[in-house]
Amino acid sequence: MQKWKILKTDVALDNKWCTVHKDMVELPSGKIIDDYFVSIRPDVVLVFPLTADGKAILVRQYKHGAKEILLEFPGGVVDAGEDSIETAALRELREETGYFTAEITALGSVYDNPTKDTNKIYFFLARNVEKLHDTEFDVTEDIETVEVSVSEIAGLIKEGKIKVSGSIAIYYMAMAALNK
């Protein structure tokens, strides 16, 4: 199995908040597709924050793609020039929830939509988080912090109360890492 060859890339949309490329590609079969659209998106971090007494910290906020108020784990875009992805994860945790820790472990990276989007999502497990800071929201953010006992999360997923694939995946990957 082979990758596709990019013959030409046109910028279909070029904006600070949204960049789309139109690629002309050659498939391994020799077939040429002249308009394969790819959204160029920045990498993202997602954090599973766990307190010493077995609570997970989630965030509830309005998401304008879905047009719904959703419950997810904290995370966000890795800033250009940021030290490391781990720094980005701890910054997003602090900004969105005020919680912090020094105990952070990578759980791996995934794609949300590898067909259409370029970005990866880096998953982190943050242990023994504590509320040490005030939240710091971006202009589009209005975030409610929600503390949930870890034992309740599988039920929230089953009931459709947590319904974002990254948040579901990170919960189960964190549980596997913790051997629970």
Next chain:
Amino acid sequence: MQKWKILKTDVALDNKWCTVHKDMVELPSGKIIDDYFVSIRPDVVLVFPLTADGKAILVRQYKHGAKEILLEFPGGVVDAGEDSIETAALRELREETGYFTAEITALGSVYDNPTKDTNKIYFFLARNVEKLHDTEFDVTEDIETVEVSVSEIAGLIKEGKIKVSGSIAIYYMAMAALNK
């Protein structure tokens, strides 16, 4: 917590394969954002196909957003005018793998990227699937079917060999539904 009010929608990119809207929105705070970009994407189905002898059916294919060959569960876009989402799930299963069954159950719907994309992903559990048909690929598809014992999947996720958030989420949700 309130949803945002859409004051105006401009079409930033309008193509058969890629539609992007630029919304002018009013936040609950009264703040106005004049360029919030949203990708209008069709709903998607994802299927966890299980054979009578405990094998899951996966697909390996090149994904041009990620520029990688990836192992995932079968799925795809719900066609306009398709009877039901369940029909779409069984059609994608048949086209991508040749496997089929009459035993299909909904596992719920999720978002991959509720911040930027409009679409949902509908998860299905397909039990007692059998290889009954030839595969039928779209022009951009070149798909390898991979049969894996269900007991190996958690290991493949841990090793980063399955690394798409929807595929990770559907595996664990299927396991929960099967009470394993």
